[in-house]
Amino acid sequence: MQQSLLGLLALHANRSVSQEEMAHVLWGEEPPNSFHQLIHTYVSRLRALLTEHQDPQTGSPSIVRRNVGYELRVEAGCLDLLRFRELTEKSERARVSGDLTLEVRLLRESLQLWSGLVLEGFSPRLREHPLAVECGRQQISSALRFSHLAVTSGHYEQAIDQLQPIVRHHPLHEGLHAPLMVALAGAGQQVEALALFSRLDRALRNDFGIEPGAELRAAQLAVLRGVTPAGNGVPAADHVPGPGPELERPYELPPDTPDLVGRDEHHPVLLHLTQGDAHTGSFGPSPVAALCGPPGAGKSTLAVRVANSSRFHYVDGTLYADIRNEPSGTARTAAILERFLKVLGMPERDIPRGLTERSSCYRSLLAERRVLVVVDNVAHEEQIQPLLPGGFSSALLFSSRVPLFGVTGARHVPLPLFTTEQAVRLLIRIVGEGRAHAEPGRAEEIAELCGHLPLAIRIVGQRLVARPHWSLARMVRRLHDEDRRLSELTHGDLDVRSRLDTHLDSLEEPLERALRLLTDSTDAFTIGTAAATLGCTPASAEDLIDGLVDHQLLTGPDSTGRYEFPLLTRLHARTRE
The missing domain is CATH 1.25.40.10 (Tetratricopeptide repeat domain)
Structure with missing residues (x-):
């Protein structure tokens, strides 16, 4: 375990490694509950070993605590x-x-x-x-x-x-x-x-x-x-791989979020996008990963961080498109393909008019390069299917609020709401440790009142930064008023209510009616109680409940068969006109 941990730190030399990533490398998908303490123990032992073998002339590498992880600090000549x-x-x-x-x-x-x-x-x-x-x-x-x-x-x-x-x-x-x-x-x-x-x-x-x-x-x-590239009077051969023509290497990602809180989902998605590599001897189609979660869960933020983390792998660049609030259908996808082809170096006069032809050209170009394509806020499968890359060397990462299981070969990774620990960590990173620790317990209260929704936590944090004279207790008092809570959760371009409105507007009428009736009547329910509330058979109630679960508007069932609405979803549905 100590060897593996040191190897991981060396791969990330002079950069912080989160404890979540350490746990995944050391134990896989099911780390022990005590993994934080175990990692601390391994780090302590490694520090002692590095000190014991310190070179008096050049010093030795050191492991330091940074943010919520650890960093191996080492000179280039020592590694x-x-x-x-x-x-x-x-x-x-x-x-x-x-x-x-x-x-x-x-x-x-x-x-x-x-x-x-x-x-x-x-x-x-x-x-x-x-x-x-x-x-x-x-x-x-x-x-x-x-x-x-x-x-x-x-x-x-x-x-x-x-x-x-x-x-x-x-x-x-x-x-x-x-x-x-x-x-x-x-x-x-x-x-x-x-x-x-x-x-x-x-x-x-x-x-x-x-x-x-x-x-x-x-x-x-x-x-x-008997043709050789040099000697025997033969000119340089065309068959030896050289650097080739200079390719366009776009990097279109929006800015990363510096105060991002680590998620367990980050590392598996990154592994999926970077492990399948024809250049190192394994065969398979270009990897496709899909992040799915409710509005405000941080899908876009995580997608950008994963894409940035894989920049050393996709050396020919990164393409990015955000189709939030764009109309469904093929017209928008055709426009995205036109822009991608231009960015990849295809002259505008050579870009075909039809969607199928543009998709074919796009896949041909990606088949010869190592490009990561990121498409944010996909609503329907028809928007993303033409953007699937060809060949073995490129990849696609997209986010959606509803699982799009019809996308061929995609690995779907659900993105849940934050735990209390993650929500508090994000709030502390935004407002500062001193301000949060000065009011014990208030950060946890804010996390609960925000329903552990990352967007809501970020909005509260930014409002507190903009108002340094506000205490956390004052923010708690303002959030306690359910009639005003969603009005409090807005700051600049960030607005929880508008995100939820956009999502609920996309619901079909039966699902919208079920949501309204169930949020009005109860906080948690079983299929049987839902059938009584909706005035339908249990089978029909189960279909409607499954639809709400697919739309990330309902969680469950738990071990007792009960379903529950996320706090802000329930509050919004009850007050929505």
């Missing part, structure tokens, strides 16, 4: 991962400036830091962490670039020395096999190059039922024809 990242950035700058000699030297130095896979021998949850996967991808990218430069200048043995160890760890990676075959052939090892092709061809056909791709076929043909 090979940080050194690798630094050298990779410098080599990229050298490539852009055209200094190929310096680029080759920096790439060679960065690749010499490697002796195996990232965190080899550790638990799968840590080795499959998005940052570990991304680090492995960067190694492959650097090795491919180095081999391209080495082969085109006739230094075949140098390319072989770099590629062979990596190919052993990635036996199905066609992009690594192709340049290795060309390098082997250039070094006079045509038999070994063709044997390498045969082994991969056999594995792809037997294990996956697919044939080698165009890149590998081109390399095989080059070997058979």
Whole structure:
């Protein structure tokens, strides 16, 4: 456990890691109730070990508490991962400036830091962490670039020395096999190059039922024809992967929220979006993740944070669209596709008019790149289906208030209301620890009166910041008045009532009537009592209740079969005209 925790902190070196992420890596989906205390114990032991082995000349790394997590503070020269990242950035700058000699030297130095896979021998949850996967991808990218430069200048043995160890760890990676075959052939090892092709061809056909791709076929043909990228009077080959043409790399995300409170849902969504990677040898369609939750639950905020967390994986950029309050149907989706195609570099004159044709062009472009597409506030499946990416390397993350189970291959992650602890933590981050701790218990009262709705907590916090002379107790008194509570929950562009209005306006008449009658009559109910209130059969009442649950307007059933409306939803439905 201590090794895994240290490995996780090292992946995030000089950045804070939340305890929720630590718990997921150490224990998976079901951490023990005492995981906070266990993590504290492991951190204490690691601190003692780091102090014991401190270098008197350079000092040693230290683990510090930061926000609600921990951070490993370490100099770049003491951690090979940080050194690798630094050298990779410098080599990229050298490539852009055209200094190929310096680029080759920096790439060679960065690749010499490697002796195996990232965190080899550790638990799968840590080795499959998005940052570990991304680090492995960067190694492959650097090795491919180095081999391209080495082969085109006739230094075949140098390319072989770099590629062979990596190919052993990635036996199905066609992009690594192709340049290795060309390098082997250039070094006079045509038999070994063709044997390498045969082994991969056999594995792809037997294990996956697919044939080698165009890149590998081109390399095989080059070997058979005796064509090498350099030497023998042959010009540079087209078959060795180089940096390729400069692509448009958009980054369209709105600003991240600095005081975001950690959610358990963050890490599983991030893993789903970044683990499926054809470039590291696994096959499968582009990942799709869907965040679903009631109005004001923080879906948009979490989507932006997840997208920012995966920026090292989707190196070709991030596309973003918010379709809140947009009309349903295909016209809006067609307009989004038109903008996406322009951003990805397609000339306006080449963009087709039809939705199907635009979707096809969009998928073709994404199939060749590593792009994350984020679409916020989706209302209907027809809005998102044409935006599903093609190929294996890009991904889609979207949010919706209602689960859209008809979206092919999507992993649906429900986003519940905050716990009291999360709500209090958010309020403290906004108003400050001193102000909150000066009035013990008031933050918990505010959390309860806001129904643990993240949007409501944020509004209260911002109102308190805007009025430093207000006490938390004064805010509590204002919220206690149920007739005025929703009027208190507005600040600038943030308004709980308007968010709920938009959601309720989308309900079909039977569901809207059921909501109105049930909120007027009781706070919690069973299917039987709901049937009596609605004047219908239990089967019909169950259908209506399931519809309200799907719309995130009702929670349950609990162990006794009872359903309950979220506090602010019930209050709003009762006072709505």
